[in-house]
Amino acid sequence: MSRNYHHGALAEAMVDQALADVRVQGAEHVSLRSIAQTLEVSPSSAYNHFADKDDLLRAVGACGLAALDERMARVLAAHPTDSPDAARARFSGLGRAYLAFAIDETHLFQLTFGPICAVQEISPEDTGPYNKLTTALDDLDRWQLLKPGIRSDLDLMVWASTHGMATLLVEGAVPPESVDAFIDSMARLVFIEGALSAAEVR
Amino acid sequence: MSRNYHHGALAEAMVDQALADVRVQGAEHVSLRSIAQTLEVSPSSAYNHFADKDDLLRAVGACGLAALDERMARVLAAHPTDSPDAARARFSGLGRAYLAFAIDETHLFQLTFGPICAVQEISPEDTGPYNKLTTALDDLDRWQLLKPGIRSDLDLMVWASTHGMATLLVEGAVPPESVDAFIDSMARLVFIEGALSAAEVR
DNA sequence: CACCTCATATGAACATTGTCAACATAGGAG
DNA sequence: CTCCTATGTTGACAATGTTCATATGAGGTG
Numbered sequence: 001m002s003r004n005y006h007h008g009a010l011a012e013a014m015v016d017q018a019l020a021d022v023r024v025q026g027a028e029h030v031s032l033r034s035i036a037q038t039l040e041v042s043p044s045s046a047y048n049h050f051a052d053k054d055d056l057l058r059a060v061g062a063c064g065l066a067a068l069d070e071r072m073a074r075v076l077a078a079h080p081t082d083s084p085d086a087a088r089a090r091f092s093g094l095g096r097a098y099l100a101f102a103i104d105e106t107h108l109f110q111l112t113f114g115p116i117c118a119v120q121e122i123s124p125e126d127t128g129p130y131n132k133l134t135t136a137l138d139d140l141d142r143w144q145l146l147k148p149g150i151r152s153d154l155d156l157m158v159w160a161s162t163h164g165m166a167t168l169l170v171e172g173a174v175p176p177e178s179v180d181a182f183i184d185s186m187a188r189l190v191f192i193e194g195a196l197s198a199a200e201v202r
Numbered sequence: 203m204s205r206n207y208h209h210g211a212l213a214e215a216m217v218d219q220a221l222a223d224v225r226v227q228g229a230e231h232v233s234l235r236s237i238a239q240t241l242e243v244s245p246s247s248a249y250n251h252f253a254d255k256d257d258l259l260r261a262v263g264a265c266g267l268a269a270l271d272e273r274m275a276r277v278l279a280a281h282p283t284d285s286p287d288a289a290r291a292r293f294s295g296l297g298r299a300y301l302a303f304a305i306d307e308t309h310l311f312q313l314t315f316g317p318i319c320a321v322q323e324i325s326p327e328d329t330g331p332y333n334k335l336t337t338a339l340d341d342l343d344r345w346q347l348l349k350p351g352i353r354s355d356l357d358l359m360v361w362a363s364t365h366g367m368a369t370l371l372v373e374g375a376v377p378p379e380s381v382d383a384f385i386d387s388m389a390r391l392v393f394i395e396g397a398l399s400a401a402e403v404r
Numbered sequence: 405c406a407c408c409t410c411a412t413a414t415g416a417a418c419a420t421t422g423t424c425a426a427c428a429t430a431g432g433a434g
Numbered sequence: 435c436t437c438c439t440a441t442g443t444t445g446a447c448a449a450t451g452t453t454c455a456t457a458t459g460a461g462g463t464g
Contacts, residue, residue, distance in 0.1 A: 005412080005413075010412080010413085026317060028230075028317065028318075031449080031450065031451090032450075032451065032452090033449075033450060033451080034449095034450095041413075041414090042413060042414045042415075043414095043450090043451085043452090044413080044414070044415080044452075044453075044454090045412075045413050045414075047452075047453080048411075048412055048413070049412090052451090052452090053450095053451065053452090110316075110317055113369070113373055114312075114316070115228060115230065115312055116230075118373075118374060119373045119374055119375045120374070120375075121374060121375060121376065121377060122375055122376065149390075150390065150391060153386075153387035153390050153391055154387075156367075156376070156380065156383060156384055156387060157363060157384070157387050157388070157391060159366070159370070160362075160363045160364075160366035160367040160370060160384065161359055161362045161363035161366055162362075162366065163366040163369060163370060164361070164362035164363055164364065164365040164366020164367065164368075164369065165358075165362040165366065166366075167315070167365060167366065167369050168361070168362055168365060171315055171320075171321045172320055172321055172322070172323060173321045173322075173323060173324055174323065174324065174358070175323060178358065181358060182358055182359070182362065184355075185355035185356075185358060185359050186359070188351075188352065188355050189352060189355055189359060189391065207441075207442075210440085210441085212441080212442085233420080233421065233422085234421080234422065234423090235420080235421065235422080236421095243442075243443090244442060244443050244444075245421090245422085245423090245443095246422095246423075246424075246425095246442080246443070246444085246445095247441075247442050247443075249422095249423075249424080250440075250441055250442070251441090254422090254423090255421095255422065255423090
């Protein structure tokens with residue numbers, strides 16, 4: 001009664017509320033009805049905008065992916081210089097951003113990469129996190145900072161290891177403190193002249 | 203009425219049935235009640251053996267972890283020889299087994315490493331998949347097959363990348379065909395004398 | 405302005421689910 | 435045999451996702 005969502009803002013409002021709820025309780029404990037109740041709206045009104053509860057959650061998952069991508073974009077924006085040091089800082093910074101997202105937004109991470117949100121197979125024209133990683137690797141290669149001959153192996157390998165480390169963090173298999181060790185190991189394995197100290201970036 | 207579970211086999215039977223259901227529908231679509239119905243048992247009987255639905259699912263998740271570990275153990279048993287080639291075969295075989303499990307048992311993998319089953323932080327006395335990976339790495343190191351100086355970086359790195367590749371497969375972000383490329387890249391990055399051909403193992 | 409129409413919200417209802425408390429019973433210990 | 439404990443049953447409750455018929459408002463058309 002009081003507020004009427006007849007202006008089409010309900011969809012957005014529901015995604016926002018669902019996002020907030022996912023952040024605190026995790027996607028599995030989110031209820032359509034309680035979202036509707038918080039918004040002072042009938043439960044069935046959701047079905048004018050979403051086919052399904054999962055459909056709403058997929059929208060939230062897309063927000064999660066966007067949030068991750070934004071964190072990575074911020075890292076790139078923070079190191080605009082075109083120097084070898086900047087290239088290394090961008091690379092390590094991207095990895096750190098990915099892992100920080102997993103730590104800060106555990107529940108959102110789980111939804112975004114969970115069973116509900118079907119991630120589409122990566123494509124050449126991707127502009128998200130994967131693309132940012134590969135172009136950072138291209139940068140490193142251009143400055144000849146990578147060990148010789150390994151460039152082509154790194155796309156999948158760096159992606160998998162970073163994503164894997166993120167899920168290990170999320171699952172609690174590994175403590176947040178091991179992020180530094182991970183980044184350092186990555187640098188030692190990939191850079192030509194050895195380690196990038198943990199303190200070098202942030 | 204007909205069959206009586208008064209011999210204590212209900213718990214095991216429920217885990218078995220739940221495991222079967224998880225395999226086909228995924229953990230999120232299994233219901234306590236339907237499991238009980240299939241077993242011709244009252245829904246509430248479950249609560250004599252499990253605190254919770256999640257408690258039952260955790261038991262299923264433990265089965266998943268055991269199944270993964272068994273696959274890896276089988277690989278080790280298949281390469282008992284103590285030669286450099288055997289060491290490399292064991293290493294690649296372990297990775298392949300991990301990824302094959304993710305592909306074959308997607309739903310079980312998702313449950314085992316999902317939010318419901320809290321994986322305990324890895325410990326030195328672990329005897330599961332992680333331990334098998336690290337001892338395989340020790341083997342490689344003993345035969346001096348690893349690039350110099352990288353041994354200590356590989357524990358976390360190999361684990362994270364393999365687990366990450368597995369989750370990428372499960373999420374559909376990467377097609378099953380890329381497993382070979384992944385294993386090959388891993389070999390090129392880790393072994394001292396370059397690539398291990400995809401056909402070399404299996 | 406009046407009207408109509410479509411997108412949107414509501415209400416009541418349904419089936420299903422997890423969970424619980426009170427009760428029944430089986431089967432071994434004494 | 436008797437009793438006790440572990441195990442299974444019955445019936446109920448609240449919450450959830452979903453649907454359908456209905457109401458209502460907003461915006462364009464006459």
